[in-house]
Amino acid sequence: MWDVEGKKTRMSVTVFVLTFFSTTQLICGSPPDIQDLNFTVSVDENTETLTTIETFSVSDPDGDSVSCNLAGGGTLFNLYSASATSYAINVLSNSAGFNYDFTASYALSVNCTDINGESTSASIQVDINPDQAPTITHPPSAVKVSENTVALTSLYNLTVTDPEDDPMYCNLTNVNPSSNSFAMWIATSSVYRFYLLGSQRLDYSTVPLYTLRFACSDSWGTSTSTLIVEITPNMYPVFSNLPGTATFSASSTGVGTSIFNVTATDVDSSTLTYSIEASNPSSSIFQINSVTGVVTNTQHLKYVLNSVYYLTIKVTDGKGSTNGTLTIILTNVNTAPTIQNLDNSISVLETTASGSAIYTLVIVEPNAYDTVTTSYSITPADKSSLFSFDPTTLKLSVNGTLDYETQSSFTIKFTVTDGKASSGPYTLTITIKDENEACFFDRTKYFTSTYEASAGMGSMDPGFIVSDHDNGDTYTLSIQYSASVFSNYFKIDSASGIITFAVDYNVDQGAYPSSGNLNVICTDTGNAMGTATVSVSIYDTNDNAPEFPQIAYVLYPSQYLNPSDVILYLAATDKDSGDNAKITYTWTAQMGGSTYYQLSATGRVYIARDLSDLSYGQTYQFVVQAIDHGSPALTGTTTIDIIYRQSITTTTTPNTTTVTTTTTTKAPTFLDYPANIAMVVLMCLMALALLSFLAYYLYKYCKKPGGCKIKSWKTPMNKSVSPTKPNPTKTSFDFWNETSDSNFKSKPFSGKRNSNETKIPMPAPVL
Ligand SMILES: *[C@@H]1O[C@H](CO)[C@@H](O)[C@H](O)[C@H]1NC(C)=O
Ligand SMILES: *[C@@H]1O[C@H](CO)[C@@H](O)[C@H](O)[C@H]1NC(C)=O
Numbered sequence: 001m002w003d004v005e006g007k008k009t010r011m012s013v014t015v016f017v018l019t020f021f022s023t024t025q026l027i028c029g030s031p032p033d034i035q036d037l038n039f040t041v042s043v044d045e046n047t048e049t050l051t052t053i054e055t056f057s058v059s060d061p062d063g064d065s066v067s068c069n070l071a072g073g074g075t076l077f078n079l080y081s082a083s084a085t086s087y088a089i090n091v092l093s094n095s096a097g098f099n100y101d102f103t104a105s106y107a108l109s110v111n112c113t114d115i116n117g118e119s120t121s122a123s124i125q126v127d128i129n130p131d132q133a134p135t136i137t138h139p140p141s142a143v144k145v146s147e148n149t150v151a152l153t154s155l156y157n158l159t160v161t162d163p164e165d166d167p168m169y170c171n172l173t174n175v176n177p178s179s180n181s182f183a184m185w186i187a188t189s190s191v192y193r194f195y196l197l198g199s200q201r202l203d204y205s206t207v208p209l210y211t212l213r214f215a216c217s218d219s220w221g222t223s224t225s226t227l228i229v230e231i232t233p234n235m236y237p238v239f240s241n242l243p244g245t246a247t248f249s250a251s252s253t254g255v256g257t258s259i260f261n262v263t264a265t266d267v268d269s270s271t272l273t274y275s276i277e278a279s280n281p282s283s284s285i286f287q288i289n290s291v292t293g294v295v296t297n298t299q300h301l302k303y304v305l306n307s308v309y310y311l312t313i314k315v316t317d318g319k320g321s322t323n324g325t326l327t328i329i330l331t332n333v334n335t336a337p338t339i340q341n342l343d344n345s346i347s348v349l350e351t352t353a354s355g356s357a358i359y360t361l362v363i364v365e366p367n368a369y370d371t372v373t374t375s376y377s378i379t380p381a382d383k384s385s386l387f388s389f390d391p392t393t394l395k396l397s398v399n400g401t402l403d404y405e406t407q408s409s410f411t412i413k414f415t416v417t418d419g420k421a422s423s424g425p426y427t428l429t430i431t432i433k434d435e436n437e438a439c440f441f442d443r444t445k446y447f448t449s450t451y452e453a454s455a456g457m458g459s460m461d462p463g464f465i466v467s468d469h470d471n472g473d474t475y476t477l478s479i480q481y482s483a484s485v486f487s488n489y490f491k492i493d494s495a496s497g498i499i500t501f502a503v504d505y506n507v508d509q510g511a512y513p514s515s516g517n518l519n520v521i522c523t524d525t526g527n528a529m530g531t532a533t534v535s536v537s538i539y540d541t542n543d544n545a546p547e548f549p550q551i552a553y554v555l556y557p558s559q560y561l562n563p564s565d566v567i568l569y570l571a572a573t574d575k576d577s578g579d580n581a582k583i584t585y586t587w588t589a590q591m592g593g594s595t596y597y598q599l600s601a602t603g604r605v606y607i608a609r610d611l612s613d614l615s616y617g618q619t620y621q622f623v624v625q626a627i628d629h630g631s632p633a634l635t636g637t638t639t640i641d642i643i644y645r646q647s648i649t650t651t652t653t654p655n656t657t658t659v660t661t662t663t664t665t666k667a668p669t670f671l672d673y674p675a676n677i678a679m680v681v682l683m684c685l686m687a688l689a690l691l692s693f694l695a696y697y698l699y700k701y702c703k704k705p706g707g708c709k710i711k712s713w714k715t716p717m718n719k720s721v722s723p724t725k726p727n728p729t730k731t732s733f734d735f736w737n738e739t740s741d742s743n744f745k746s747k748p749f750s751g752k753r754n755s756n757e758t759k760i761p762m763p764a765p766v767l
């Protein structure tokens with residue numbers, strides 16, 4: 001960089017030049033005297049502006065005033081007069097000025113002249129000292145760093161100085177392979193420190209070595225160097241005591257017992273973490289403290305069922321891990337109870353009686369002194385009360401009424417435990433088997449009624465509501481005919497339940513009962529039956545008019561009868577029943593006679609007045625009506641002819657002098673019809689009109705003198721016959737006199753007989 005030999009040469013030349021100038025001045029008087037001016041000065045390249053690089057003083061032996069100037073340095077230097085006798089040479093500018101590489105030395109001359117013109121010159125050589133880059137204390141060939149090294153670890157302390165003590169700056173210029181894991185930061189003015197950053201983990205397996213290039217610069221130059229960083233691989237932790245074995249008695253090892261202390265070492269990590277990676281058989285009953293490596297049990301070991309556990313234990317330094325096996329051997333291990341006859345499926349009839357046992361569990365518990373407890377759950381839970389389980393007998397029983405339609409299947413899960421270990425759940429599946437269930441009525445007894453009617457009529461709806469538990473079952477209704485004769489009078493619609501008459505039903509005269517019970521049966525699809533009783537009432541309809549035994553009566557009351565004597569008991573009949581059969585009698589006198597004869601409402605025809613006013617043969621006719629109490633009322637009609645007749649035989653106790661005659665026989669069905677009755681009445685009226693007509697003409701005819709020559713065939717009518725005392729002597733036969741009727745005893749009767757009377761044969765009396 002610089003040549004010591006070269007500098008010595010230039011100094012010799014300078015000495016020569018100065019010697020020459022001094023000699024010249026001695027010739028002309030006394031020139032100024034320059035003192036203390038060094039022949040040569042050295043100045044740093046980076047000398048600052050206005051730095052004084054040399055001072056000198058000047059004096060004149062003659063006492064003249066002296067002035068000096070400087071030449072040879074261009075504008076880089078100037079001469080500053082501090083006083084009349086002292087001067088300083090200053091650097092004027094260094095910015096573009098000194099550059100050793102172009103000008104290594106400047107030759108300046110100082111010329112001092114007094115007022116007499118005498119001058120002295122002196123030369124000064126200014127040598128420029130070249131500036132130097134910082135000096136790096138070279139690092140060792142390499143630093144070793146573990147790949148586990150954590151962030152912000154210092155890797156190396158670099159000492160760097162600058163010969164000129166210039167401000168300097170060092171930084172990393174390149175990392176190979178590229179990485180941003182390194183930094184170079186200033187620590188003190190002369191120490192730069194290399195750091196490992198956390199931005200990228202070191203990994204020996206991928207990059208085992210980094211080359212860090214760095215540079216230190218001052219404003220005049222740069223020094224560079226290289227730091228080699230060698231990555232050393234992580235060392236795995238190593239177990240100290242695995243594989244290992246621990247032996248415990250299961251029955252007496254409580255929870256939290258220290259089972260084993262796992263230990264491990266690691267040369268390049270201080271923090272190790274332990275874990276149980278696997279357990280064979282699988283179990284969480286053992287745990288390891290991740291920091292201390294202490295293995296403990298989380299449960300009393302009486303609950304465990306295995307006698308050997310193999311634990312795979314892992315220890316890791318965060319980067320690498322090692323596995324080890326810990327074998328735990330247990331003695332006195334518990335055995336869980338088991339249910340031998342489950343899982344299983346059974347089917348149970350829905351008709352199974354409540355209380356019936358349907359299954360008995362078989363439980364095995366190997367440990368003689370253990371007590372087994374059984375628990376169970378039933379699905380569906382809301383019907384769980386349908387079963388009960390006896391923990392002593394281990395019997396499962398039906399507890400209620402099973403119903404296939406409501407729930408056809410149950411699942412019961414049993415679990416057994418000896419208080420330490422359990423087994424299960426074991427499943428018992430119960431299938432409910434359907435049985436046909438009888439249809440049933442909503443009531444046991446129904447009530448219904450109707451009026452008597454003909455077969456097929458008389459519709460009655462008792463309002464049956466029939467149900468059946470079986471899904472999809474239908475039913476039909478029928479009457480149990482064998483239950484009673486009454487049953488046979490009815491039919492039932494098998495679907496609607498409407499009951500009608502099977503016969504022409506008539507309660508008249510008790511022909512059919514007016515009430516009774518029917519047994520109605522529903523029969524479902526499966527032929528199961530339900531029964532109900534129907535109480536049936538049948539009301540009478542007023543469909544029969546009262547009927548007289550005879551359509552006409554002829555009575556012959558005699559002179560022996562007294563007022564209030566009953567001469568006829570009318571007994572019309574009505575085939576209806578109840579009020580419909582009650583009868584009230586009235587009559588209508590056709591041609592008077594009500595004075596002598598009366599009819600009570602109950603049907604008694606009796607003498608109302610002494611008959612002796614009447615003449616024998618006096619006849620009255622009455623039309624009698626028997627009216628029933630139905631609504632509307634029906635009427636039966638008959639006629640009564642009452643003929644007053646002399647009784648020949650005497651009787652001490654004249655009783656009924658009734659003589660009934662069957663003058664005609666009743667046409668059985670003709671008058672059953674109201675229309676016929678009306679027709680008869682009509683015809684009677686017509687006959688009456690005809691008779692009236694004839695009577696009128698007869699009257700007109702007879703009214704003429706001698707006009708009437710026809711003898712009346714029946715004179716008693718309206719003919720006054722004066723009664724006489726009874727004549728004890730029997731007279732000649734007379735219709736009005738009783739003759740051979742043995743029922744009427746002869747009685748002395750004296751009465752004037754009209755010879756004109758026409759006798760009509762007397763019918764045989766009917767009693
Ligand atoms: C000049 O020389 C004197 C004596 O010879 C010395 O003391 C002084 O330091 C020198 N000056 C410089 C700037 O070298
Ligand atoms: C660097 O110096 C600091 C401070 O003296 C020290 O803590 C650190 O360990 C040193 N680094 C190395 C790599 O020696």
Ligand SMILES: *[C@@H]1O[C@H](CO)[C@@H](O)[C@H](O)[C@H]1NC(C)=O
Nearest residue numbers: 169170171172173174215217
């Ligand atoms: C190092 O410093 C120099 C000067 O300040 C700068 O120019 C350069 O970019 C820097 N290099 C890095 C890698 O920072």
Ligand SMILES: *[C@@H]1O[C@H](CO)[C@@H](O)[C@H](O)[C@H]1NC(C)=O
Nearest residue numbers: 246258259260261262292294
């Ligand atoms: C494990 O270490 C603890 C103390 O740190 C000790 O009390 C315990 O007995 C040890 N366990 C075993 C199984 O040695």
Ligand SMILES: *[C@@H]1O[C@H](CO)[C@@H](O)[C@H](O)[C@H]1NC(C)=O
Nearest residue numbers: 277278312314321322323324
């Ligand atoms: C350690 O054991 C675990 C679990 O068995 C396994 O996944 C892992 O690979 C093992 N590690 C070593 C280093 O054997």
Ligand SMILES: *[C@@H]1O[C@H](CO)[C@@H](O)[C@H](O)[C@H]1NC(C)=O
Nearest residue numbers: 384385386387388389399400
């Ligand atoms: C058996 O049924 C009765 C009556 O429903 C009930 O009170 C009881 O709780 C039932 N038993 C069980 C074990 O469910």
Ligand SMILES: *[C@@H]1O[C@H](CO)[C@@H](O)[C@H](O)[C@H]1NC(C)=O
Nearest residue numbers: 565566569653654655656657
């Ligand atoms: C008249 O005859 C009827 C029926 O034969 C009888 O019930 C009644 O007691 C008799 N009366 C007299 C007064 O004899």
Ligand SMILES: CC(=O)N[C@H]1CO[C@H](CO)[C@@H](O)[C@@H]1O
Nearest residue numbers: 021111112113117119120121
């Ligand atoms: C040696 C030298 O150059 N001397 C000069 C000093 O200055 C005076 C006046 O300017 C000159 O005359 C000298 O020749």
